[in-house]
Amino acid sequence: MTDVPAVSTFSASGEDAITRTIELNIDPSNTQNIAPSDFLEIYEIERTVAAIVEGNFKRIALQFPDELLCHSVPIYRLLKSKAGEGHDIYVLADTSYGSCCVDEVAAQHVDADLIVHYGHACLSQCVPETYPRLNATLSVVYVFGKKPIDVDDCIDQLGRCLTTQLQQDTTSNSNNRPTVLLRYDVGYSCRADVIAHRLQNELQSLNTRVLHDPLPTRLDPKTTVQSPQTFEQTGAESDEDSFTNVIIAYIGGESLNLTNLLMTHSHCEVYAYDPSTRSAHLQSHRTNKLLMRRFAMVQRARDADVFGILIGTLGVTSYLPLIAHVRKLLARAQKKSYTISVGKLNPAKLANFMEIECFVLIACPENSIIDSKEFLRPIVTPFELEVALQAEGTWSGRYVLDFEKILAGDSENDIGATTEDNGDDPDQPTFSLVTGKYRQAKRYGTGGNETLTEETSAALTLRNQDGALSKLADSAAALFLHSRSYQGLEAKIGEDSPSVLEQGRSGIARGYSDDHL
Template sequence: MASESAPILSTPAEHILEEPTPVTVQSSESRLSEEQLYLQYEIKRTVDEIRNGKWKRIALQFPDDMLVDAPRVFERIRDDLKEARKTASSSQNGNVDNVANDLAKTSLQNGQTSDASDQVEEKLCILGDTSYGACCVDEVAAEHVDAEVVVHYGRSCLSPTARLPVIYVFTTKPLDLDAAVDSFKETYKDLDEKVCLMADIPYSHHLDDLQARLAQEGYKNVFKTSIIRDPASLLPNRTAPTEVQENPEALKEYSIFHIATPPTSLLLILSSRIKAMHIFSTESPQSTALEASTTQLLRRRYALITRLSTVPIFGILINTLSVSNYMSALSHCQDLIRRAGKKSYTFVVGKVNAAKVANFAEIGGWVVIGCWESSLIESKDFFRPIITPFELEVALKGDGERTWGGEWIGDFSALLGKEQNEINGHSHAEAESTTQGDWDDQSDDEPPEFDLRTGRYVSQSRPMGRPSRPAVAENGETTASAPAPASSALVQRAKGDVAAIGGQVSPAAEYLRSKRTWQGLGSDFEISYERDEEGKIRGAAMEEGRSGVAKGYSVGEDASKS
């Protein structure tokens, strides 16, 4: 009897690439009117900022759910910019008199030129499919069209950009204010409760009305947060109360009432900083806001850290090319892995999915360098665990030093500042001794390493060995001789030799030579060159190749050859 369904172990391959959250597209009946379009996408403010900045090449970046309005927004901005140029030109022509003409002639005779760039037509371009997350500014795609500024629509992580200026248009979403007030009153019975009002960016404009309504109800200690561009602040991208700015520990006395479901990374960041967080869902409003609990999620993240503590090879995923200081974060992660005697490889990817990272079976764990929201990847579909730079720091500590009190840091710029403070607190000699030195093989006197998850002994946890500190003589000078500088000359190696790094055989080259059965096209042929009397390589003569169509090629002017 033939089987009518696929075996139980069979999984459709297309499921790997499915988006976990479906995109909601507006129907034709719910399209915005002209007035709503101007208000929703803040077209007037966008035109004013473009004119004030004197930018001529503008990129409009839309998330997937707003692409339906992109052509209309493009046309309105283009027409309004054209109208603004005409208005500026007519006002200038109407105010010019004879005295102005004389001054203009004098300035031209002195070598000065009038600014005619104000009348140059602006070039607009729509960026639809972003290279990375929709919350990040896609500077890579913008630079492909030589854009001078990016207009970013929708919610954003507000990570500082590296090269281009940005005009943020957060757009707005409706909120049932009465339901939000009732939910707040049901959640906080005490009128003296210290509460910070937060909201997802599209709902942030409702906080003023919400605070005013709560003040009428008798709540005295309600602080309304405002949007700032600082992911490393105590409340990421939000202002904090005055007493909290003076004493960060005072934030633990505050609860947070958050409108709309926040990103998971924000929950983990605030879990150790505040008293509690209650979430008012905008999709299905309830009488009582749900209290956010991160205990189980933190336990799972710590389990990933202990699992990767004995991994010999790490992969570093560059998931952004626009967030400032991402190269410093890359160097920081590479240095952490190198000091631990482990190996790392760097990969630049766009949107991370399971199919991409599964191509590299030798990688034992991944580290994502991206914005503070997209760096946290929670999925069971990936072949190897994926952690953040902060979790990498914890994972590479020794078993006796690895302590975690529940603090979780998402923005890698905070880690770089913390590292700089630690370096400044130590002497220069101590910093040099911990970051430099020759590589030695793993000593037999070192304690064995065991995988805390399986309990098995791990023999290749440090493929690159440990850095050895040079011996110090009685006069304080090191007895080890300084290593000779590396030669830059090309040396022809015999077939089968492998490259060495710092005097040690490269594990990657050794693996390629001994275990990889296929090493690329032409790897089984020995390349030989013709040399002249002086031993120099003799180049081949240039010949004209074939041309034409498949049914009959010609070589040069001879059509008989095919």
């Protein structure tokens, strides 16, 4: 047990606050209990050094998630000693947004020409040229780590589950050859080839093909990263009935990656093997429940008139066109929108924007779905916004997270058509499935082709010579401020005399010194 200092809890001693011992409960599964002798193999030190030397990179940024920061110093020392002189190495201790994305913005703070990304990665395509200030020659090396897995048990558990499912599918539909797509957490990519080969042999008697695409470990400028294979790439999309012959085998524990997989592949049966519990189960039975939760968010978005567009990434390709796309949709539907960049999200940050009724998050697929009850306002994805802006509010169950697919879809034209159809009667009330009552929607702007980026600062508020608010324009924030009973401190310009400057408190917040009082 840690010795507790004899100083009282309410003591004003600043030294006690600094020297106090804090016990940390670190999850062993996150750090993998790596011994110093295993760093070379698990974190692929030799491969990383070879990439640094061959590419002659001068400034290297090491990006770690929070749970792997405790390993940053040993890895830094190993790379520094093996790479030799002429290579400056920096550790990125915090990421601007999600740790699964390559933080190109933080890397440019040290003018890095190479990023070594450690731990879990979403493998979202980064295109630096979409952000002019980024270095177009930035390269990325992925080091996923090597999570332990019993391959024999994995093949045995998944083989039995898949055999049973495939036998049922063969009985009901014998025309199409069944397909198994192998997906996995990136930490198990080191054994994926072996698992795919053995799983193919296990299911060979059922005339089943096992598809598996190796994950990229290196990203060079002007190259594209192919996302893991989906059922659209198997040729099964030509016939909707053939969806029954596509089964997904996932290796990994409960995560956002698995949740997104279930939602974006709702027509497929998904079996997941968890190496930590050594068990395999059918996971697709949760798909309907997950989609219904998101549909509830869509209904709350339908009742909103003021939206906040949250910037959750600055490096994923097509994020700028997607922001422009969302602004255009909201302007066409005569909704008010504000673009906000707050870094990592938390309820306290978003609670500051009380006038906003719903947020639209532009982030990588793994960070797009926020399903926390702690947030005051709903947070939806761009695809969910498209569904919410439809006049009928219908949803086929199809779910899209990829930026390119959203931009390539024809949902924009559909929304434009439904909005124009309702333009004959702008005062027609709509029924809310959230409150169970009819509501009158507020309309901002003209609803034409004007975009929010064309508005000037004068469109927000107009003030008189005394600085007081004299007129409210087409601004949701100004209207909300006007409706509040407390609108901030009164300026009283020229009425109060200037205050005398005094010495404030000093020291640590827990033990301020009040000797001057």
